[in-house]
Amino acid sequence: xxxxxxxxxxxxxxxxxxxxxxxxxxxxxxxxxxxxxxxxxxxxxxxxxxxxxxxxxxxxxxxxxxxxxxxxxxxxxxxxxxxxxxxxxxxxxxxxxxxxxxxxxxxxxxxxxxxxxxxxxxxxxxxxxxxxxxxxxxxxxxxxxxxxxxxxxxxxxxxxxxxxxxxxxxxxxxxxxxxxxxxxxxxxxxxxxxxxxxxxxxxxxxxxxxxxxxxxxxxxxxxxxxxxxxxxxxxxxxxxxxxxxxxxxxxxxxxxxxxxxxxxxxxxxxxxxxxxxxxxxxxxxxxxxxxxxxxxxxxxxxxxxxxxxxxxxxxxxxxxxxxxxxxxxxxxxxxxxxxxxxxxxxxxxxxxxxxxxxxxxxxxxxxxxxxxxxxxxxxxxxxxxxxxxxxxxxxxxxxxxxxxxxxxxxxxxxxxxxxxxxxxxxxxxxxxxxxxxxxxxxxxxxxxxxxx
Numbered sequence: 011x012x013x014x015x016x017x018x019x020x021x022x023x024x025x026x027x028x029x030x031x032x033x034x035x036x037x038x039x040x041x042x043x044x045x046x047x048x049x050x051x052x053x054x055x056x057x058x059x060x061x062x063x064x065x066x067x068x069x070x071x072x073x074x075x076x077x078x079x080x081x082x083x084x085x086x087x088x089x090x091x092x093x094x095x096x097x098x099x100x101x102x103x104x105x106x107x108x109x110x111x112x113x114x115x116x117x118x119x120x121x122x123x124x125x126x127x128x129x130x131x132x133x134x135x136x137x138x139x140x141x142x143x144x145x146x147x148x149x150x151x152x153x154x155x156x157x158x159x160x161x162x163x164x165x166x167x168x169x170x171x172x173x174x175x176x177x178x179x180x181x182x183x184x185x186x187x188x189x190x191x192x193x194x195x196x197x198x199x200x201x202x203x204x205x206x207x208x209x210x211x212x213x214x215x216x217x218x219x220x221x222x223x224x225x226x227x228x229x230x231x232x233x234x235x236x237x238x239x240x241x242x243x244x245x246x247x248x249x250x251x252x253x254x255x256x257x258x259x260x261x262x263x264x265x266x267x268x269x270x271x272x273x274x275x276x277x278x279x280x281x282x283x284x285x286x287x288x289x290x291x292x293x294x295x296x297x298x299x300x301x302x303x304x305x306x307x308x309x310x311x312x313x314x315x316x317x318x319x320x321x322x323x324x325x326x327x328x329x330x331x332x333x334x335x336x337x338x339x340x341x342x343x344x345x346x347x348x349x350x351x352x353x354x355x356x357x358x359x360x361x362x363x364x365x366x367x368x369x370x371x372x373x374x375x376x377x378x379x380x381x382x383x384x385x386x387x388x389x390x391x392x393x394x395x396x397x398x399x400x401x402x403x404x405x406x407x408x409x410x411x412x413x414x415x416x417x418x419x420x421x422x423x424x425x426x427x428x429x430x431x432x433x434x435x436x437x438x439x440x441x442x443x444x445x446x447x448x449x450x451x452x453x454x455x456x457x458x459x460x461x462x
Contacts, residue, residue, distance in 0.1 A: 049076035065435030071305035097337030105342035119292035130273035130299035131165025163243030246393025277301030280389035281362030417456035
């Protein structure tokens with residue numbers, strides 16, 4: 011009884027004092043939230059002691075799992091030694107220097123210099139600023155426009171939300187959005203191709219829209235193309251072979267920088283340490299976060315090539331990018347340990363192996379279920395697109411999709427819905443085949459319970 015009283019008091023305080031994003035106020039004021047109290051491995055535990063297999067992975071962050079004592083020890087040691095000292099101006103701390111040096115060893119292509127940030131949104135904003143500063147120092151201040159996809163998510167700060175193209179986030183109450191950002195229909199959504207074509211006989215019409223946009227705006231006004239290497243922020247979309255080669259050729263032809271957003275995809279989630287390496291993308295600027303410190307600390311970063319650095323510093327100007335907690339000493343120490351664990355335990359390799367197993371197991375469901383239109387994924391990131399009619403591809407309603415999510419939750423498995431009809435999940439990268447079987451058995455069971 012005392013526990014129920016405690017829960018009710020927490021619910022009261024939560025409703026009265028916490029401003030939650032992405033909740034419907036009338037529903038929130040009535041039901042409140044689920045309170046998770048502890049976690050271990052790939053599972054979180056609520057206040058009633060019920061365990062849930064976490065297919066949300068703490069917002070795609072908890073790559074190395076929950077409750078790692080070695081991370082806590084590193085954080086404690088650094089907190090006692092020096093919790094933080096700012097990294098702007100002529101100031102530095104040792105953990106950030108060591109972290110940036112380590113990142114330079116493992117980063118894709120020629121990314122060699124790094125600035126740590128607080129969140130993925132911050133990293134995206136810093137990347138945009140770096141691109142514009144680069145062209146400005148080259149005397150091309152008109153070359154400031156940033157192109158991204160109309161179906162994209164890159165964060166919710168004022169600049170990052172202007173890069174974001176998904177209408178869900180672009181609420182009219184937030185308008186006007188920042189100028190100098192364009193969105194193109196270049197997402198390779200092969201299941202619902204806007205041109206009615208099929209890969210590989212499509213000539214990458216989607217990618218061609220990027221070139222058309224650059225030519226329309228004038229390449230002397232376009233600074234960069236910014237995109238995830240595969241699209242996890244909008245429902246799990248996997249780039250088909252050849253897509254990124256086409257995009258790279260277009261950007262090089264028009265002297266447009268490539269900014270890759272690896273906020274979700276970095277640090278092993280998709281079967282390589284960087285998803286960029288899977289597609290042989292050579293970004294000029296790289297934004298990353300989530301898996302960097304695996305949710306043990308809020309950490310992010312932006313990386314640039316030596317070419318971008320030379321451009322930024324060509325006239326000996328100071329790059330105006332400062333956050334109080336950039337280079338946070340504890341966060342950097344934790345990130346270093348997280349990278350060590352990710353590499354030592356070969357978690358990217360495990361993600362690749364488990365990803366293949368997931369797709370193999372879901373293949374019969376895609377073939378047999380009248381409600382599964384498409385299954386797609388790479389590594390430890392999976393999306394299942396639900397339909398009401400396989401022939402017409404009519405999307406399953408948001409209400410019916412929500413029922414599937416609820417049924418999974420009742421069974422102790424957390425999955426989420428993107429858009430109206432796409433199930434998405436991604437376990438921590440330490441997940442075993444036994445964990446995968448539990449989540450897939452539950453998802454299959456929940457889908458079979460759909461009644462239209």
